Amino acid sequence: MKIRDRLLLAAERQFAEHGALDATLTQIRDAAGASVGALYHHFPDKAELYRQVWAHALTDYQRCFWAAVGDSADAEAGVRAAVTAHLRWVTENQYRAQVLTSARPPGVRDSESNREFMRNVARWWRTHANYGAVRELDFDLLYALWLGPAQVYARGWLGGEIVTAPIDVAPQLADAAWQVLRTDRTDAQEERA
Known part of the structure; x- marks a missing residue:
């Protein structure tokens, strides 16, 4: 190495x-x-080292997240896969996850790779929202509803307050995310099926 x-x-x-x-x-x-x-x-200096560590962790996380979402067959699969990927990544990458829950260094959010990731996820979401599978939401609200509960759980686990590993509760948190993000139209389609 x-x-x-x-x-x-x-x-x-x-x-x-x-x-x-x-x-x-x-x-x-x-x-x-x-x-x-x-x-x-x-x-x-230490600030640049921290920025590089943080950016490296973010890139690794985003790669895993996008692989799960980008390969999904439909909106429901993508929503569930994203939550599961998030929780698996945290479980398997505790140090990186701990770094990402710390203060974000200046400039990382504005990096081209981060902007590209956000554009890809937003485009994926808009496509499914246009088909009526998921709710049209402002991206910040979407992010909070989609991953907020998973992040709260992961932070508790990383902090030692929760014993059960994040990946072990992925099905429940993925289900909760889908329930809040799907549209009434999705509900009606399921009732007809």
């Missing part, structure tokens, strides 16, 4: 365990087995 990757992984763990303010560059460097020079060669 390249030294830059080792530094990112070590920083991810240190930031997750100690927080961005309390994690030190010495801890990160020691955990990665890197020299002072190697650390500063790749990252000019």
Whole structure:
């Protein structure tokens, strides 16, 4: 593994365990087995290292999320798959998930990769809303209804307040998301079937 990757992984763990303010560059460097020079060669300061760790975690999360949604057969499958992917990712990537629940560094939301991800998800949603399968909602409200309960549960689990792993409650949270996001038209179609 390249030294830059080792530094990112070590920083991810240190930031997750100690927080961005309390994690030190010495801890990160020691955990990665890197020299002072190697650390500063790749990252000019702790703020940039944190930004890179956060952006890396976000990219990984978005890749998993979009793979679940983009490959879905219909709106219901996509809504459910997204919640399940979210909870699986958190369960399997605890350090990264902990980083993403921490303060977002400046500029990450405005990155081109984040804007592209948001455009893709919004386009997917609008397509299904136009067919009448899901409700037309402002994207921020949509996000809160779709993933809000899963995020609250995941935060509780990451914080040690909840014992049951997020992936183990995915069916219930996916069902709740679908119930709140589907349209009355979807209900009527199910009754006719």
